[in-house]
Amino acid sequence: MTAVKAPAPEQQAGGGLVTAVKGRLQQLLAFASLLVIYAFFSFASPYFFSYGNFTAILFSTVVIGTLAIGTTFVIIAGGIDLSIGTGMALCAVMSGVFLTKLGLPLALGVPAAILFGGLMGLINGINVALLKIPPFIATLAMMLVAEGLALVLSDSAPIYFNNVPGYTDISTGNLIPGVEFPNAVLILLAVALMAGLLLTKSVLGRYTYSIGSNEEATALSGIDVRRWKIAIYCFAGLFIGLAGVMISARLGSAQPATGMGYELQAIAAVVIGGTSLSGGKGSIVGTLIGALIISVLNNGLQIMSIPQEWQNVILGCVILVAVYTDRIRKKEA
Amino acid sequence: MTGVATMTKPLLEVEGVNKSFPGVRALRDMRLELRAGEVLALVGENGAGKSTLMKLLSGIHVPDSGTFRLAGQDYRPQGPREALELGISIIHQEFNLVPHLTVAQNIFIGREPRRLRMMLDEGRLNAGTRTLLERLRLPLDPRAVVGTLTVANQQMVEIAKALSYEPKVLIMDEPTAALNDAEVATLHELIRRFVRPDTGVIYISHRMEEIRRIADRVTVIRDGEYVGTREIASASTPEVISLMVGRAINTEARPENVRPGRETVLTATGLSTKALLKDVSFDLRRGEILGFAGLMGAGRTETARALVGADRLDAGTITVHGRQARIGNPADAARLGIGYLSEDRKRYGLLLEQDVQANVVLAALRDQFTTGGFVQDGAARARAKEYVDTLRIKTPSLDQTTKHLSGGNQQKVVIAKWLAKDCDILIFDEPTRGIDVGAKEEIYTLLNELAGQGKSIIMISSELPEILRMSHRVVVMSEGRVTHVLDSDEATQENIMHYATLRPDENPADAAELGLDKAGQS
Numbered sequence: 001m002t003a004v005k006a007p008a009p010e011q012q013a014g015g016g017l018v019t020a021v022k023g024r025l026q027q028l029l030a031f032a033s034l035l036v037i038y039a040f041f042s043f044a045s046p047y048f049f050s051y052g053n054f055t056a057i058l059f060s061t062v063v064i065g066t067l068a069i070g071t072t073f074v075i076i077a078g079g080i081d082l083s084i085g086t087g088m089a090l091c092a093v094m095s096g097v098f099l100t101k102l103g104l105p106l107a108l109g110v111p112a113a114i115l116f117g118g119l120m121g122l123i124n125g126i127n128v129a130l131l132k133i134p135p136f137i138a139t140l141a142m143m144l145v146a147e148g149l150a151l152v153l154s155d156s157a158p159i160y161f162n163n164v165p166g167y168t169d170i171s172t173g174n175l176i177p178g179v180e181f182p183n184a185v186l187i188l189l190a191v192a193l194m195a196g197l198l199l200t201k202s203v204l205g206r207y208t209y210s211i212g213s214n215e216e217a218t219a220l221s222g223i224d225v226r227r228w229k230i231a232i233y234c235f236a237g238l239f240i241g242l243a244g245v246m247i248s249a250r251l252g253s254a255q256p257a258t259g260m261g262y263e264l265q266a267i268a269a270v271v272i273g274g275t276s277l278s279g280g281k282g283s284i285v286g287t288l289i290g291a292l293i294i295s296v297l298n299n300g301l302q303i304m305s306i307p308q309e310w311q312n313v314i315l316g317c318v319i320l321v322a323v324y325t326d327r328i329r330k331k332e333a
Numbered sequence: 334m335t336g337v338a339t340m341t342k343p344l345l346e347v348e349g350v351n352k353s354f355p356g357v358r359a360l361r362d363m364r365l366e367l368r369a370g371e372v373l374a375l376v377g378e379n380g381a382g383k384s385t386l387m388k389l390l391s392g393i394h395v396p397d398s399g400t401f402r403l404a405g406q407d408y409r410p411q412g413p414r415e416a417l418e419l420g421i422s423i424i425h426q427e428f429n430l431v432p433h434l435t436v437a438q439n440i441f442i443g444r445e446p447r448r449l450r451m452m453l454d455e456g457r458l459n460a461g462t463r464t465l466l467e468r469l470r471l472p473l474d475p476r477a478v479v480g481t482l483t484v485a486n487q488q489m490v491e492i493a494k495a496l497s498y499e500p501k502v503l504i505m506d507e508p509t510a511a512l513n514d515a516e517v518a519t520l521h522e523l524i525r526r527f528v529r530p531d532t533g534v535i536y537i538s539h540r541m542e543e544i545r546r547i548a549d550r551v552t553v554i555r556d557g558e559y560v561g562t563r564e565i566a567s568a569s570t571p572e573v574i575s576l577m578v579g580r581a582i583n584t585e586a587r588p589e590n591v592r593p594g595r596e597t598v599l600t601a602t603g604l605s606t607k608a609l610l611k612d613v614s615f616d617l618r619r620g621e622i623l624g625f626a627g628l629m630g631a632g633r634t635e636t637a638r639a640l641v642g643a644d645r646l647d648a649g650t651i652t653v654h655g656r657q658a659r660i661g662n663p664a665d666a667a668r669l670g671i672g673y674l675s676e677d678r679k680r681y682g683l684l685l686e687q688d689v690q691a692n693v694v695l696a697a698l699r700d701q702f703t704t705g706g707f708v709q710d711g712a713a714r715a716r717a718k719e720y721v722d723t724l725r726i727k728t729p730s731l732d733q734t735t736k737h738l739s740g741g742n743q744q745k746v747v748i749a750k751w752l753a754k755d756c757d758i759l760i761f762d763e764p765t766r767g768i769d770v771g772a773k774e775e776i777y778t779l780l781n782e783l784a785g786q787g788k789s790i791i792m793i794s795s796e797l798p799e800i801l802r803m804s805h806r807v808v809v810m811s812e813g814r815v816t817h818v819l820d821s822d823e824a825t826q827e828n829i830m831h832y833a834t835l836r837p838d839e840n841p842a843d844a845a846e847l848g849l850d851k852a853g854q855s
Contacts, residue, residue: 202707203699210695213684220643220681221696221750222667280686 029325030273030289037293041300048303055181057292057299062171062184063088063247065291067266068273069195070121070239072287075270076199077232078212078279079128079135082263083120083142084240089259090150091117091244096159096254099167106166114241120146121237125230143263150256159254171249184246191242196284198235208232212279268315269294272322293318343402344369344533345421345502350399352385359385363399364559365552367502372524372534374548374565378577378797382557383537387506391423392416404501404531414443422495423504428487430494432480437462439479440494465497469523485516492523503527504535509543510630521547539628539834541570555579571827574834578797578826595619597655598789599671599758601640604649609635609813613649617758617789622780624804625793626829632813633793634676637760640791641666641673653758667696669758672751674744676763676793682747685736689728690717692735692746696754720749724779741772748779759783760791765799777803797826811835 042049067084074081095113098104104112120142127138161167171184199205207228210218219225243262248254273290275282294315301311347365351358360382367373377383388394390401392410401408403420410416416423430439437459438445446457462475471489473482479490488508495503503524509517524534524547538544544551545565553560553576560576595618604613609632617623625633638644640651642660651658653669660666663673675681684692694702694713702713717731726745728738735746744764751759764780765773780803784790794800800807807819809832817832 201710203703204706206691206695206698206708209687209691210684213686214680217681217683218695220641220663220673220675222664222672222754223696224662224664280684 027274027283027286027289030286030293030322034289034293034296037296037300041296041303045300045303048300053299053303055185057295058185059182060299061291061295062188063243063250064262064265064269064294065188065288066191066239066243066246067262068269068287068291069192069284070236071266072195072270072275072282072284073199073208073232074135074236075267075275075277076212076279076282077208077229078215079229079233080139080267080277081124081233081236082136082139083124083146084243084266085262085264086143086147086150086259087117087120087237087240088243088247088262089254089256090120090146091241092248092254093150093154093159093256095245095248096161097153099161099164100159106164110170110245113245114238117239117241117244118234118237120240122230122234124237125233128233129226129229147260150259154254154256156256158256161248161252168249168252171246184250187246191239192284192288199284204228204231204235209280212281214280265294268319272319274326276326342369343367344404346402347386348400348402350389350401351397352389352394353397358557360396360557362558363554366562367533367535369533370528370530371549372528372536372547374544374551375535375537375554376539376544376551376573376577377554378795381554383506383554385557387423387425387504390416390421390504417498417500420501421504422498422500422502424491424495424506424508426506426510428491430479430487430490433478435476435478436473436490437475439490440465440497465493469493469496470526484511485513488512488520492520496527501532502535503532504537506537507539508536509538509540517543540836541573541834542836553577574827574830578830595621598653600652602650602652604636604639604651605647606635606639606644607647610639611813613810613813613815615808615815615818617791619789620784620787621805622784622790622792622803624800624807625791625810626797626800626807627810627833629795631810631833633810634762635813636810637673637762637791637793640760641671643673667754667756670756671758671760672696672754672756673760674747674751674762674764676766678740678743678747683735683743686734688732688734689721689726689738689746690714690731693717693720693749693753696750701753716753717749720752724749725775739772740768741775744768744776745779757787758789758791760793762793763795764792765796797829800824800829801826809833
């Protein structure tokens with residue numbers, strides 16, 4: 001056997017820098033398109049470009065953004081989570097149950113609702129990692145279970161938080177005195193920072209990438225892939241819980257039937273942000289940009305009085321363009 | 334000289350065929366002649382070029398130069414479809430069957446009888462299949478779902494499918510790999526019925542026994558080149574084997590026998606799996622390179638996977654450093670210091686999209702490079718740098734994505750991963766596959782260095798020269814069993830091939846020979 005000549009090392013010199021730039025390219029592209037869209041609406045409508053509308057856009061990003069951050073972990077690990085939308089509604093209902101029906105104090109009830117999301121994630125993780133049910137099916141089942149449970153536990157009626165002082169402040173209050181900047185956005189930024197740190201610096205994050213890159217190689221490297229997959233789904237579940245708290249705090253009520261559809265918006269945000277659905281690649285910054293693009297589009301189109309139906313058409317096209325450019329970029333790399 | 338067969342004119346001629354793939358010369362001036370009315374056996378080691386030749390004949394690849402002639406006519410298929418239409422049917426080692434479809438649907442896939450152009454005519458399909466199966470005297474139900482059939486019957490479906498094209502030439506690649514003796518006999522009968530004065534069969538196999546029973550002549554190829562053709566009746570098995578292995582061996586470069594006083598670090602006793610392994614036992618000593626030789630499917634990789642808990646053992650015990658080990662998964666094996674380097678680095682060894690550093694520290698990440706759940710990037714970097722230097726990994730930086738490295742350097746990254754994990758038992762599965770010549774030498778040097786440092790190495794290889802050059806002892810496997818363990822001074826290519834082609838399961842003569850060193854004398 002004569003053998004292949006290896007690529008000369010000189011050809012690869014400077015490859016480190018090139019890879020570094022290429023790795024960030026999708027994020028840069030996404031960020032550039034966010035700016036372009038923002039600039040477009042600023043010129044197209046006199047009402048778009050203002051501080052008030054800026055914070056409004058950020059505020060409307062919170063729920064999708066929170067869900068998308070958790071889902072980013074799952075998708076980078078090569079999985080998918082369809083249960084986040086109705087799961088969020090269930091966690092909102094649970095928050096209502098803990099705070100109004102059981103009368104728990106805020107400092108207990110809110111963490112309990114978030115942990116309930118973690119429990120859902122744990123069950124998803126067990127179904128996927130131990131019972132080997134494909135993630136799509138396992139979380140589809142959880143999506144239906146959560147939708148039903150939310151209605152059962154709330155008797156199909158909204159639960160109002162009128163008697164829970166301070167609950168809506170979690171979302172709409174202003175922690176920074178004298179500045180109109182909603183707490184919800186601060187919370188989103190804080191969890192995004194934490195998630196970004198965990199994804200890039202922690203063992204959990206490193207294994208998330210490893211499992212998504214090559215699950216078999218990771219397992220053969222002596223890493224208990226099943227355990228870490230459960231941990232990843234469970235961790236992502238905490239974000240379902242948090243989103244449930246955030247949406248109910250914003251509305252002042254837990255709406256048991258509102259969750260469906262959020263999962264697809266969140267997955268769209270993740271994908272627009274450059275995370276690969278085949279796993280192994282992605283970032284929290286990208287996901288945040290993806291979520292912002294969706295919000296800016298929704299907000300701008302609304303301000304321009306374009307009907308809701310058309311907004312979805314445009315969002316669908318944006319997803320196609322985003323994923324297609326990602327494909328082209330990968331082919332060139 | 335066996336009767337009519339030799340009198341007739343050539344049916345298929347291969348002349349001066351060359352084929353290169355990027356960086357590899359797969360076939361060089363290949364020749365072959367199949368006569369009408371004969372069964373021609375084609376033999377050669379793994380990688381000799383048999384599969385490439387098949388792919389050219391079936392039109393999957395196009396030769397760089399040279400000619401094929403089928404019954405005197407130029408034969409240049411542009412694809413598998415055309416090859417079939419021109420009269421060459423090939424049964425590949427891997428079945429090309431759709432398990433969810435029925436026997437009839439599989440046989441006539443792509444040319445189903447139709448009604449009104451659009452609608453499938455299942456009635457005619459099944460009737461046609463029944464006629465075909467009756468003609469071939471195959472007791473199969475056209476309506477049976479292929480996935481529910483035994484492997485032997487699936488093989489029969491493949492044959493029926495191949496013969497339904499009424500080919501002039503039938504080529505079978507290792508058709509008996511999954512069959513027992515009775516099934517082999519049925520297959521041979523079918524072949525004999527197919528061979529008429531105007532047809533011929535090329536029968537690819539490793540098993541001399543079988544070749545003797547079915548073939549008229551045998552053609553040997555090696556390293557992509559034609560070596561020779563013999564009449565079966567006048568060729569002895571050792572002669573054919575020596576034609577197959579051929580190469581001169583550098584005996585001086587061989588390692589010494591392992592000293593008996595050395596401590597045993599791992600003992601496998603009676604390892605068995607449902608799928609393949611039967612009573613596999615061996616021991617591995619400190620500082621030893623233990624070669625594992627055998628043909629494809631002999632169970633070498635399966636043994637390795639069982640050792641590291643990647644596949645489930647049904648019986649047998651593994652003792653590591655004198656203690657019986659419970660290895661349920663690769664995590665257990667890693668804790669015991671056993672690292673597995675797969676033959677398929679890209680699939681089982683590397684995170685291709687991740688950088689060198691992430692790959693090197695992957696296995697040892699939690700034990701050594703974390704505090705409070707966070708990765709200590711500085712320490713991880715320093716260690717990765719250390720291995721890049723000591724193993725001479727050629728990479729522009731630690732941040733280079735491993736998919737951009739050459740095969741040899743990728744292999745070194747995987748080695749670094751296990752060294753970082755403090756493994757002292759390393760299982761290399763085809764350590765130099767897909768690695769160029771210069772880098773191969775480097776890997777050999779590295780393996781010797783590692784053994785010199787007291788690491789114990791199991792080296793699975795399909796390249797006999799590699800086995801002979803590197804191994805202190807050689808474990809030879811065949812059909813899921815260990816057929817012999819050779820010391821380096823008794824290991825020769827002929828000897829290894831002899832033990833690698835035994836069929837201990839079905840052949841009492843072979844079984845009786847186990848342990849008797851007979852082949853070396855010829």
